Amino acid sequence: MGSGTAIGRVRGLGSAKHGAHHWWQQRLTAGANLFLMLWLMISVARMPGYDYAAIHLWLESAWVAVPMALLILSVFYHFRLGLQVVIEDYMHGESRVVTMILLNLFTFTLGGIALFAILKVAFSGAPA
Amino acid sequence: MASRNPARPLSPHLQVYKWGPHMLVSILHRATGSGMATVGSLLLVWWLAAIASGDQAYATFVDVFTTDTGGLNILGYVIAVGLTLSLFQHMMTGIRHFVLDTGAGYELKRNKMGALATMVASVALTVVFWLYMGIK
Numbered sequence: 001m002g003s004g005t006a007i008g009r010v011r012g013l014g015s016a017k018h019g020a021h022h023w024w025q026q027r028l029t030a031g032a033n034l035f036l037m038l039w040l041m042i043s044v045a046r047m048p049g050y051d052y053a054a055i056h057l058w059l060e061s062a063w064v065a066v067p068m069a070l071l072i073l074s075v076f077y078h079f080r081l082g083l084q085v086v087i088e089d090y091m092h093g094e095s096r097v098v099t100m101i102l103l104n105l106f107t108f109t110l111g112g113i114a115l116f117a118i119l120k121v122a123f124s125g126a127p128a
Numbered sequence: 129m130a131s132r133n134p135a136r137p138l139s140p141h142l143q144v145y146k147w148g149p150h151m152l153v154s155i156l157h158r159a160t161g162s163g164m165a166t167v168g169s170l171l172l173v174w175w176l177a178a179i180a181s182g183d184q185a186y187a188t189f190v191d192v193f194t195t196d197t198g199g200l201n202i203l204g205y206v207i208a209v210g211l212t213l214s215l216f217q218h219m220m221t222g223i224r225h226f227v228l229d230t231g232a233g234y235e236l237k238r239n240k241m242g243a244l245a246t247m248v249a250s251v252a253l254t255v256v257f258w259l260y261m262g263i264k
Contacts (some may be wrong), residue, residue: 027229030222037215043258052183059179068176081167086162114173117180 022081029078036071060125066116072114080107133260144170149243156247157221160214216253245248 022125047058080103087099145151154203178189193204200208224246233242 022208027226030226034219034222037219040217041212041257045257052179052186055179055186057175076169079161079169082161083165086158110169110173114176117173120180 006062006097022084026078026081028079029074032070032074033078036074040071047074056121059118059121060123065122069115069118072111072118076107076111076114080104149240149247152171153221153224153243153246156217159227160218160221164211168214171207171211171225180220209258212257213250213254216250216257217246220249220253239240 043058043064048054055118059068083103084100087096091099174189178185190252192201192206195201224233224242227242233239
């Protein structure tokens with residue numbers, strides 16, 4: 001690590017070995033999302049009713065709360081990776097750093113609220 | 129970020145290509161993904177939080193998208209059809225990406241067919257979903 005040019009400082013060090021990480025995580029979560037979103041659409045379509053009591057009862061079940069929590073984790077990780085690419089394409093310099101921080105704030109805040117809401121409903125339900 | 133001299137010419141970009149279905153589904157994938165990531169995720173979390181908060185909060189959520197008789201209002205239709213069509217389009221182009229990732233489907237004719245198929249499938253799935261919801 002000298003004080004030479006940017007290329008001179010990294011020449012010979014090899015790759016960081018992280019080149020495919022983002023791409024691979026995006027594909028893995030895409031596969032998980034495919035199954036989880038199909039489950040959600042079918043489960044919502046087949047619900048007996050859409051009044052508050054029916055929805056609450058639906059979300060109380062572990063068979064719904066667990067896949068719903070997994071869906072939040074997979075979908076939110078996936079869209080964080082996706083929006084990161086959008087930001088990298090259209091934002092430059094300082095504003096890119098700021099938007100990237102806001103993206104993380106948005107993802108983790110919403111994800112935290114969603115997981116808390118799912119667990120609150122699941123744990124408030126009558127034991128099966 | 130290296131500074132760029134704006135006077136220097138750029139290599140030819142989108143404007144030199146003839147517009148085709150593969151370009152349309154490419155930008156649709158990004159647009160639907162970005163839309164669902166922002167509007168979709170906010171509404172999903174609002175829905176979940178409303179269920180957790182109680183029937184008052186849930187009624188407030190439902191009220192925004194429905195009329196007094198229980199049907200969807202204009203906003204409800206736009207959001208419901210918009211999000212389901214976005215979901216199915218993103219899902220179909222996503223599956224197309226999996227195929228392209230294997231190195232298959234780059235022949236001109238097959239690539240165009242695949243791109244068109246994602247749009248036909250996403251519209252069909254949206255129609256089937258809402259017909260099923262309507263029949264119930």
